[in-house]
Amino acid sequence: MGQGGAEQSGRLGELLQRYRELQEEFGPMDEDALIDKVVASVAHRRRRLESALAQIAELDIEAQWLVDEISGREQSLELLLVDVVRRVGRMLEDGWSPDPLLGFRLWIMNGSGLDGAKVTWRTRVMTATCLTTGEADSVPHSDGRCGRLGCGVYATKELDPLFAQHLNARSHGYAVGLVELTGKVVEHEHGFRAERAEIVALAAVGVDGYLETEDPDEVADLCDAPEAALRLSGGLRPSGVLGRIERFLTACQERRLGWT
Ligand SMILES: [Zn+2]
Structure with a gap:
């Protein structure tokens, strides 16, 4: 433990950096164990967050792919239906027109x-x-x-x-x-x-x-x-x-x- 400081930025990162420096000069402090635990817990959740975001990105790609696939198939379906409706409708002479x-x-x-x-x-x-x-x-x-x-x-x-x-x-x-x-x-x-x-x-x-x-x-x-x-x-x-x-x-x- 204790290496979580590198992942923090901003005000919290500066505080952790300063804490490590003081720890080196001063030696072990009462709060060391608790700080290590919280830092590790944040790091763990940060990794889970990254993994979740990666999955979202993958799902986004899959969703876009599905949208394209659906659109292509719907176009084929429309052509097919227009053709069948026109051909069979003409045979039955029911007057239903697929095109305006x-x-x-x-x-x-x-x-x-x-x-x-x-x-x-x-x-x-x-x-x-x-x-x-x-x-x-x-x-x-x-x-x-x-x-x-x-x-x-x-x-x-x-x-x-x-x-x-x-x-x-x-x-x-x-x-x-x-x-x-x-x-x-x-x-x-x-x-x-x-x-x-x-x-x-x-x-x-x-x-x-x-x-x-x-x-x-x-x-x-x-x-x-x-x-x-x-x-x-x-x-x-x-x-x-x-x-x-x-x-x-x-x-x-x-x-x-x-x-x-
Ligand atoms: Zn009538």
């Missing part, structure tokens, strides 16, 4: 949200319900149980029909968006009926304001209080606004198609 599909929608802005013909959107995500049957399973229905047009969130493949059919002489107070369609998606010639739709880009035309955005928070604000959000944006309404909307939403669509 993109479509366009138009809403009329009113005081409480974005009026989408049948329901008002107050948030940027809409989940379809079957208003005709009230049945929640396998929405949108593709077996004709809720009529010729059927339930689901509607979206068109092209922008032009939206402008032509729904805008008429309206010059403001509407919003046009790019929506990502997920879950069960039934494809028709000119559009889709989806189980779930999320607005990923929105162009809104107010009395004297215009806003185009892909920011989820700004889209949410526009759904929540369209006219207020549009006034806050303060953007002047450009002339030839339909062309502007078309360029913006088409660019958003092309970029997203490039991602997948």
Whole structure:
């Protein structure tokens, strides 16, 4: 014992050093045995601490390795599942799409949200319900149980029909968006009926304001209080606004198609 002083630093190390020097000059003291015991006890615990820290470092490395391993396997699993779901889903023609599909929608802005013909959107995500049957399973229905047009969130493949059919002489107070369609998606010639739709880009035309955005928070604000959000944006309404909307939403669509 008695060699523990080397491991101490700072004030305690200086004190131990001074104690050893005094011990050499003065000879044995009453406290020697107790001091040796405490010094040895500290040294013992210090070794245990070092060992524990070494184990933590090893566990850290193992944990990081496991995170990487899990991520790699999850990527393989996702590819595998997308492949199986796409192949078998196509065989069963159940319309469930593993990849989001993109479509366009138009809403009329009113005081409480974005009026989408049948329901008002107050948030940027809409989940379809079957208003005709009230049945929640396998929405949108593709077996004709809720009529010729059927339930689901509607979206068109092209922008032009939206402008032509729904805008008429309206010059403001509407919003046009790019929506990502997920879950069960039934494809028709000119559009889709989806189980779930999320607005990923929105162009809104107010009395004297215009806003185009892909920011989820700004889209949410526009759904929540369209006219207020549009006034806050303060953007002047450009002339030839339909062309502007078309360029913006088409660019958003092309970029997203490039991602997948
Ligand atoms: Zn239905």
